[in-house]
Amino acid sequence: MKTENIFFLLFLMASILTKAQNNASVEKSNNNIQIGAVGVWFNNESKLAGQFVLRTEIGLYTEIVAGNGFFMAPELTLEPRWYYNIKKRGKKGKNTSKNAANFFTIKTSYRSDIFEILHDRGKGAENSISFVPKWGIRRNLGKYFNYELGIGFGYLTFFDQKYFTVFDANGPVVDLHFRIGINL
Template sequence: MFFFIFLLSSCKIFSQQEATVEKSIFNIQLGTVGVWLNNELKISNSLALRAEAGLEPSWFVGNGSVWHPNFRLEPRYYYNLSKRSEKGFNTKNNSGNFLGIAVNYRPGTDVFSSNNKGIESYSIVPKWGIRRSFAKNFNYEAGIGFGFRHETDYGNYGEIDLHLRIGYNF
């Protein structure tokens, strides 16, 4: 009897796989303002490197807006994948909570403008966020962070990164 119980519990342990980030995920995402193409590449079981190119606006009070490219590298630590898996929640396509450090480069070029020129800038923003997958290949993300921004012609500022996006995984 003891051997039978041991055998059943061993089968259960070996059949469970550790929750891990996906090997590689390509996405297109639309945000409250902007569009982005990105790839998350697995570094370890809970760490992914996100590379992203997007088009987003900058607003100038009383003077219109500029739509400019944004290039981002962001290591992400998905800290609750195992817990989600144990509770039976979806972890597909990196569905979990994450901590990240977004490193952005915005060249001084503009794609669309209303009387303004783009401003070259660099930023580093630590952030927290969630990512969830639904309906097979769709996802949504929400995140918030506060960091440092350097504008080449104007100096240094604080930067708030607040995003809400919906996307499709290829």
């Protein structure tokens, strides 16, 4: 009798866990700090619906300018994300915590010259806004770390330009990112 009860409880727990994985969805709120090749960011993802989040982000982006060194300036980002395969990953028993899944997004970023960390005064930050539809993946590295890869093509426009170079023109832009982060 006792062995039958143990097997029944194990079966019941396995059924509940399997059912929970099949209904995988994004987390209610998710914070992390990420660092990439062009800056450092703090972001929050807040659940809108089963597979949708609103990601808000503040950070410092970096540009390296030939002959002038580098500068860092603030960037604000707002992006709705659709983690389109989070349910599929959950059904396969893969880790979906902290929204570990593939996503589509429309990244809207505002870069400001409100303050700058400069190496040289030859070139600094420009006020600009960009709209970039992107595809990406987010995965966990253990319990506390994550990484993201993404690529997108969109449009960038500048406001009140101070520095005019070949790379600082209104128009199409490619957004490629690779970041490693800490889950908070």
